[in-house]
Amino acid sequence: NAGVTQNPKFQVLKTGQSMTLQCAQDMNHNSMYWYRQDPGMGLRLIYYSASEGTTDKGEVPNGYNVSRLNKREFSLRLESAAPSQTSVYFCASRSWIGSMETQYFGPGTRLLVL
């Protein structure tokens, strides 16, 4: 199993450009998440998808859209990038068996908006 994969690993954008961050998991998990992490800070939830076909806003959804394409894939789109969106973006999926709840994180996408 590859776990959670993210593409691209690095990206530089100019203000106003758009891009889509890709995330896929091969663990058959229902729930998937997008977080951002700014330097020296904890993670903040942008959007999540509790199951295929549903998405919900997290703490910091402004400036982002998401698509749960199928059970495996959950993409994050920046329609008009701003310097404030410079961050590391992590995708995660959630495993839940009894009381055992675990989130598995991808390696991250490092985004710089100039």
Place this chain on the structure above:
Amino acid sequence: DAKTTQPTSMDCAEGRAANLPCNHSTISGNEYVYWYRQIHSQGPQYIIHGLKNNETNEMASLIITEDRKSSTLILPHATLRDTAVYYCIVRALNNAGNMLTFGGGTRLMVKP
């Protein structure tokens, strides 16, 4: 979810036990204590979780006080690769947000 308080940073000698404390004095009866860590430039990694009993797995031990207001994560023989930020998270299963709330965590530096 209950708020947690952790020291900002700690040092530990390689090969010694690392004991990372966490206060969660407002924890509710249905809330679990989770520990994750984040090694530099990587995504967070699950370590262990518990409700009220002490727990042990291949990575660490979790000691929860009887009143559940605090806990300690123990890495029994710390190695240089254990240098990371350790997050203590308290949350209920089935919470509506379905999210993990990461605070500042404890930056553990394991030194040779």
